[in-house]
Amino acid sequence: MLVLWYGCTMVIEGKLDFGQLTSFVLIAIYTIGSLGGLMDLFSALMATVGVSRRIFAVLDHPSPPLEGGTTLVRVHGHIEFLSVGFAYPSRTDVAVLRGVSLDVQQGQALALCGASGSGKSSLLQLLERFYEPSSGEIRIDGVPLASLDPSWWRRQLALVAQEPVLFNGTVLDNLRYGNPEATKAAAVEAAATANARAFIEDFTEQFETVVGERGVKLSGGQKQRLAIARALLAGPRVLLLDEATSALDAESEAIVQEAINKLMDGRTSLVIAHRLSTIRHADCICVIERGAVVEQGTHDELLGMAGAYEKLCRRQMQSSPSRVPSSSASLDLDECARAE
DSSP states (O other), rough: HHHHHHHHHHHHTSSSSSHHHHHHHHHHHHHHHHHHHHHHHHHHHHHHHHHHHHHHHHSSOOOOOOOSBBSSSSOOOEEEEEEEOOOGGTTTTTEEEEEEEEEEOOOEEEEEOSTSSSSHHHHHHHHHSOEEEEEEEEEETEEGGGGOHHHHHHEEEEEEEEEEEEOBBBBBHGGGGGGOOOHHHHHHHHHHTTTTTHHHSSSSSSGGOBBOGGGTTOHHHHHHHHHHHHHHHHHEEEEEEETTTTTHHHHHHHHHHHHHHHTTTTHHHHHHEGGGGGGTSSSSSEETTTTTEEEOOHHHHHHHHHSSHHHHHHHHTTGGGGGOOSSOOOOOOOHHTOOO
């Protein structure tokens, strides 16, 4: 206003014509706006620098090649851990796994249980070749895992984790993530097998419904069923389940567990679970403590040992006081299942 007042005064006195005043005001407005934009640009630039440091740190992080190595004509799914020892590169002095030996036959379901931090998830990460064992060896159908093409091998795996990775796209896009060439008919069939088709078709846009970033528009059970359908669509030979039902209520867990059972049919599976009721029907259950396998066998066999597994069952039952069996000397299979 001061500039306009002084400029108009100069126009009245004949020192300045109106066109010159208008030009000056426009130039001033553009200059001030540009200076303000520079300040915004500086703030955005500083934010970008902070983000780019993290991005380049990931890009510069040394990692094994994603391609190169042998491939198998057919993966049968026989997995062997031979005296595997492991320590994370950032803490080489702390052994996470100590001489773990496991033999998972083709089509079998191996369950891993134990306290948090005992090394269960580390076994899956070694199998996915995110890390290499510090000692020992992992074999797939008798072939050392280290000699296999990492990119090819990971296409033979499917992971269903406690928190599924979903992207801000449609339901169909998320289902096709593991198999981009799959048809919509195949995706619909996989969703039906995973008990997901019913709730998807309840949406207004059905398979074209946008699920939101990380699937925020879906419930926990719905996200898990989408992840299972995606794994089915990818057609893996080896299935990895990492606490896939631990965050669900009883009703959702029953539905998701039914879908998981369909997914595991005919596939070699490694299952991590703290809820022992979800793994009691596994072909073999391994109890891991401090990075070592302390017990191994079926549910009934481990209960008969009255060891670490029996203590885990009893501890879960005691967490629900109304469900603790009257006899403290024995644990019934169904009672242990109902302890959840």
